[in-house]
Amino acid sequence: MNCALLIEWTDVNSLGIPIIDDQHRGIVSVINSLAFFVHQNKGEYFLNTAFAMMDSYTKLHFSTEEELLRAAAYPNFSNHQRLHANLIRESFFKASEAIRLHDSGIYLDFLKSWWIAHINKQDRMYAEIVQGYIGTLGDCDLPAGGRTAAGLEGAQ
Numbered sequence: 001m002n003c004a005l006l007i008e009w010t011d012v013n014s015l016g017i018p019i020i021d022d023q024h025r026g027i028v029s030v031i032n033s034l035a036f037f038v039h040q041n042k043g044e045y046f047l048n049t050a051f052a053m054m055d056s057y058t059k060l061h062f063s064t065e066e067e068l069l070r071a072a073a074y075p076n077f078s079n080h081q082r083l084h085a086n087l088i089r090e091s092f093f094k095a096s097e098a099i100r101l102h103d104s105g106i107y108l109d110f111l112k113s114w115w116i117a118h119i120n121k122q123d124r125m126y127a128e129i130v131q132g133y134i135g136t137l138g139d140c141d142l143p144a145g146g147r148t149a150a151g152l153e154g155a156q
């Protein structure tokens, strides 16, 4: 069985904005998980799950991104917000088409090409401005327990 990941995350994909990079890795993880099942010819069984995860995770991610872009006074904010709204709509149509045609590859191909272009091109355009904004904030307050290496310290 070939267990290679469809999208291999590397530092090249990072924008240098911790919360955004972390969420982007989460999105890539869902895409890679769907790819795993498509490769096993079981994509159809996981289409609804993958769509539900992508839909809710994407909304959380876009809200985070738009919060930062607004706070950083990103001049292209409304265009970027429009890209996000289009993705939410298009993702729904592609997932519906994939379900109707029993072809999970349609949704997978769409997710892969949209997200790689968005992370590596469109999001890169705001990286410097948001990095600059974050640099003015100092350390963010963290919940009780604070920062841990893996975020799992104390978990049994």
Ligand SMILES: [Fe+2]
Pocket: 065, 080, 084, 118, 122, 123
């Ligand atoms: Fe974005």
